[in-house]
Amino acid sequence: MATLTIDDAxxxxxxxxxxxxxxxxxxxxxxxxLVADRSLASPIRTALADAIAVLDDPAEFKGAKExxxxxxxxxxxxxxxxxAECGDRAVSEPEVPSVPKEFVPEAAVARASTMLLAIPDDxxxxxxxxFIAEAREYLEGAEAALLRLESAPxxxxxxxxxxxxxxTIKGTSSFLGLSAIAGFAHHAEDMLDRVRAGELAFAGQxxxxxxxxxxxxxTLVAAIPQALAGQAPELPDEYEPLSHALSHPEEAAAAPRAxxxxxxxxxxxxxxxxxxxxxxxxxxxxxxxxxSVPTADPLVKVRTDKLDxxxxxxxELVIAQTMLVQDGVVRDASNHxxxxxxxxxxxxxxxxxxxxxxxxxxxxxxxxxxxxRVVRDLATRSGKQITFTVAGEDTEVDRTLxxxxxxxxxxxxxxxxxxxxxxxxxxxxxxxxxxxxxxxEASQAGDRVLVKLIDxxxxxxxxxxxxxxxxxxxxxxxxxxxxxxxxDLIFAPGFSTAEQVTEVSGRGVGMDVVRRNLxxxxxxxxxxxxxxxxxxxxxxxxxTLAITDGMIVRVGAERFIVPTAQxxxxxxxxxxxxxxxQGKGEMVQTAGEVLPVVRLxxxxxxxxxxxxxxxxxxxxxxxxxxxxxxLVDELLGQQQVVAKPLGDAIGRVQGLTGGAIxxxxxxxxxxDVDELVVASRGTSSATGVQAA
Amino acid sequence: xxxPLVESPATTRTLGGKYLxxxxxxxxYAFEILTVHEIIxxxxxxxxxHSHPVIRGVVNxxxxxxxxxxxxxxxxxxxPPEGETPETCIIVLNVRNLLVGIAVDAVSEVRMINEAxxxxxxxxxxxxxxxxxxxxxxxxxxxxxxxDADKVLALDVIATL
Numbered sequence: 001m002a003t004l005t006i007d008d009a010x011x012x013x014x015x016x017x018x019x020x021x022x023x024x025x026x027x028x029x030x031x032x033x034l035v036a037d038r039s040l041a042s043p044i045r046t047a048l049a050d051a052i053a054v055l056d057d058p059a060e061f062k063g064a065k066e067x068x069x070x071x072x073x074x075x076x077x078x079x080x081x082x083x084a085e086c087g088d089r090a091v092s093e094p095e096v097p098s099v100p101k102e103f104v105p106e107a108a109v110a111r112a113s114t115m116l117l118a119i120p121d122d123x124x125x126x127x128x129x130x131f132i133a134e135a136r137e138y139l140e141g142a143e144a145a146l147l148r149l150e151s152a153p154x155x156x157x158x159x160x161x162x163x164x165x166x167x168t169i170k171g172t173s174s175f176l177g178l179s180a181i182a183g184f185a186h187h188a189e190d191m192l193d194r195v196r197a198g199e200l201a202f203a204g205q206x207x208x209x210x211x212x213x214x215x216x217x218x219t220l221v222a223a224i225p226q227a228l229a230g231q232a233p234e235l236p237d238e239y240e241p242l243s244h245a246l247s248h249p250e251e252a253a254a255a256p257r258a259x260x261x262x263x264x265x266x267x268x269x270x271x272x273x274x275x276x277x278x279x280x281x282x283x284x285x286x287x288x289x290x291x292s293v294p295t296a297d298p299l300v301k302v303r304t305d306k307l308d309x310x311x312x313x314x315x316e317l318v319i320a321q322t323m324l325v326q327d328g329v330v331r332d333a334s335n336h337x338x339x340x341x342x343x344x345x346x347x348x349x350x351x352x353x354x355x356x357x358x359x360x361x362x363x364x365x366x367x368x369x370x371x372x373r374v375v376r377d378l379a380t381r382s383g384k385q386i387t388f389t390v391a392g393e394d395t396e397v398d399r400t401l402x403x404x405x406x407x408x409x410x411x412x413x414x415x416x417x418x419x420x421x422x423x424x425x426x427x428x429x430x431x432x433x434x435x436x437x438x439x440x441e442a443s444q445a446g447d448r449v450l451v452k453l454i455d456x457x458x459x460x461x462x463x464x465x466x467x468x469x470x471x472x473x474x475x476x477x478x479x480x481x482x483x484x485x486x487x488d489l490i491f492a493p494g495f496s497t498a499e500q501v502t503e504v505s506g507r508g509v510g511m512d513v514v515r516r517n518l519x520x521x522x523x524x525x526x527x528x529x530x531x532x533x534x535x536x537x538x539x540x541x542x543x544t545l546a547i548t549d550g551m552i553v554r555v556g557a558e559r560f561i562v563p564t565a566q567x568x569x570x571x572x573x574x575x576x577x578x579x580x581x582q583g584k585g586e587m588v589q590t591a592g593e594v595l596p597v598v599r600l601x602x603x604x605x606x607x608x609x610x611x612x613x614x615x616x617x618x619x620x621x622x623x624x625x626x627x628x629x630x631l632v633d634e635l636l637g638q639q640q641v642v643a644k645p646l647g648d649a650i651g652r653v654q655g656l657t658g659g660a661i662x663x664x665x666x667x668x669x670x671x672d673v674d675e676l677v678v679a680s681r682g683t684s685s686a687t688g689v690q691a692a
Numbered sequence: 693x694x695x696p697l698v699e700s701p702a703t704t705r706t707l708g709g710k711y712l713x714x715x716x717x718x719x720x721y722a723f724e725i726l727t728v729h730e731i732i733x734x735x736x737x738x739x740x741x742h743s744h745p746v747i748r749g750v751v752n753x754x755x756x757x758x759x760x761x762x763x764x765x766x767x768x769x770x771x772p773p774e775g776e777t778p779e780t781c782i783i784v785l786n787v788r789n790l791l792v793g794i795a796v797d798a799v800s801e802v803r804m805i806n807e808a809x810x811x812x813x814x815x816x817x818x819x820x821x822x823x824x825x826x827x828x829x830x831x832x833x834x835x836x837x838x839x840d841a842d843k844v845l846a847l848d849v850i851a852t853l
Contacts, residue, residue, distance in 0.1 A: 004823075028768060029821040030821075033821050036823050036840075036846045037823065038842075049744065049846070053744055056745035056765065057745060312756075313755060603741075644757050645757070646750060646757055650743060650750065650759045653740055653741070653743055655742060656740070656741075658757075659750055665735075666736050667750045668738065669738060669740065669741075669750075
């Protein structure tokens with residue numbers, strides 16, 4: 001069978017006269033053939049699938065609208081042709097994760113002189129994967145121990161921790177045939193062994209070398225997955241010189257220091273701060289729990305996907321149980337014994353649910369330990385003296401939140417060190433101790449987690465923020481704004497710019513992204529600050545993302561779930577409170593404000609819903625300028641739901657964050673309120689046309 | 693994470709083997725038994741707004757949310773005149789490690805189809821899309837269309853809509 005090309009589809013399209021359904025059917029078949037052809041690049045196939053979606057939408061081809069429908073098909077085809085032309089054959093590789101084996105020998109030949117992180121052919125993959133996790137744990141432990149050593153260089157237990165980390169990594173990696181890692185860990189272990197034996201003092205270059213060794217090992221471990229995929233990565237440039245320095249720490253003072261090399265040109269850091277004599281270490285880590293040896297706790301390692309599946313199944317059990325309890329036979333009071341047994345089972349199931357949710361909870365420690373290191377590095381580089389203290393690091397949150405918290409926390413800490421804490425001389429002038437304090441406090445309040453970052457620096461400067469916001473065109477005047485509103489501006493899109501956040505880290509996202517990510521986790525940020533005294537950044541998050549408090553609403557015959565946290569209030573509007581602008585945009589006046597109305601059944605294409613605004617319920621959602629009223633038919637009640645993705649087979653659908661199993665076993669869709677609000681702003685004219 | 697790294701493309705294998713045969717609009721089709729995950733009764737489908745028209749919606753498969761593809765819409769057929777019957781059911785397929793349900797009029801049987809009974813897909817002209825056919829099985833006087841699940845669904849591009 002001859003292979004079809006896009007040209008064939010175009011030929012079929014040209015044959016499509018209005019009203020000619022046979023020609024359209026022919027076009028559709030050709031499009032499907034092309035869509036199913038995985039030798040075409042996926043953007044092309046996506047565009048063609050778009051075209052089919054238009055063809056399949058009966059609304060597009062009704063009578064007079066047919067020309068519009070064909071035009072839309074034409075546009076989709078044009079996109080496909082564009083992709084085909086610009087990509088040509090170069091991008092038309094199948095999207096299957098094909099391991100580009102043929103690239104490997106080529107690369108190896110080209111860089112014969114550089115060393116590669118190679119994996120032996122007969123390596124046991126699962127063992128190596130275990131090793132990655134284990135090595136990470138040990139390196140984190142080593143880093144924490146090194147930070148302890150900075151304040152107490154004689155802490156023998158801490159030195160042992162670091163030594164044990166290097167030793168274990170060396171042993172396991174050499175057993176697995178990862179010779180590059182084993183070799184390097186060996187040098188690091190040697191140096192620490194000399195420290196342990198008292199031959200070498202933990203002073204001078206030794207702390208810095210140890211930190212760099214931990215960093216390099218982290219890099220190497222992080223590169224293992226790439227090597228497993230068949231592309232052995234090069235060893236970092238630092239590998240050789242650092243190995244040498246570790247074996248000869250006495251002469252290492254002359255070796256170039258990678259970190260100071262990349263520091264900014266302008267303000268030179270105070271030389272004394274870069275020099276690590278332990279008596280004025282810039283950062284003192286005073287964590288509450290000193291010894292955290294990973295081997296001490298009786299723990300079992302469980303694969304996370306198994307854990308998730310267990311939690312999921314328990315969720316199912318709860319739903320099945322609810323259906324059982326609500327069954328007519330059980331509720332019938334005549335069968336007393338059955339009711340008693342069901343109640344007993346119910347109790348067990350509830351307890352099981354609490355337990356299983358607890359399994360997903362992990363201490364925040366993981367996200368916090370890294371911060372001590374960040375503060376240390378930043379302070380060293382900017383010549384500041386900072387004490388970093390942590391409280392409540394054992395507060396438990398959902399495992400997924402720990403990862404998601406890492407970025408916001410990093411930003412906040414960076415902000416506090418860069419902009420909050422002053423240089424020692426400035427601080428002394430202001431009558432404060434030269435040593436600044438940054439304090440991180442985590443705690444649990446009800447079903448929320450609070451993470452506070454408190455610094456005793458100069459505080460946010462209202463005037464500077466206002467000036468910058470005006471310069472960036474975010475506001476025109478700040479006359480009527482409260483301090484809180486002004487501080488909130490630093491989260492506005494376009495406020496925090498590259499020069500502000502990346503100077504130190506070289507990368508990073510803006511504060512607006514941080515806030516958006518937090519909102520996506522149903523979190524909040526609050527800033528309070530006093531000029532000259534310092535600032536407090538607070539992040540507030542739900543304990544778990546697994547369970548959402550949802551309001552179940554009816555739109556037409558469909559039910560949707562709206563996260564309760566996003567609903568400000570609900571009301572039934574008076575007909576006189578509904579207005580239109582230019583005969584199109586609908587608004588409602590309520591409690592002294594005027595809000596745009598979004599008819600959910602239009603946004604979600606549900607038929608058979610209430611048309612009259614005054615016959616349904618309006619639900620106020622969103623914050624500040626984004627406040628919007630959603631029109632729904634009915635509120636059906638509140639329920640705790642377990643949010644699930646719609647599955648990879650469907651992917652991400654606009655306006656939805658996922659689905660959840662409702663009490664009757666059916667799937668209810670969870671609305672993405674923010675996205676629906678934004679989408680309604682974008683297409684307000686289009687909905688207006690439909691309304692007319 | 694658990695996905696296999698290399699999936700062998702189905703180009704050189706033989707077509708003979710066990711197939712699950714089913715009925716759609718009085719025509720007989722079949723999927724390779726290895727792609728079939730399970731068969732479940734028809735259940736209430738929740739439509740998903742803004743998804744591709746061939747996706748009828750999502751259902752709850754023991755706690756997993758899986759999409760249901762409407763094979764009639766995929767093949768541009770009209771909906772069944774009699775609506776859903778007790779025989780209507782959902783075949784859950786495992787395609788490239790994704791679970792997808794397909795609503796069909798009735799499931800017939802699991803059948804051994806020999807290589808010799810299979811002919812390459814005939815050409816019906818451009819009106820009928822034969823690209824998703826593995827072949828046509830002709831045995832005991834009945835013709836069954838052997839479907840290539842991957843090509844029928846083309847999930848990777850439908851999903852992004």
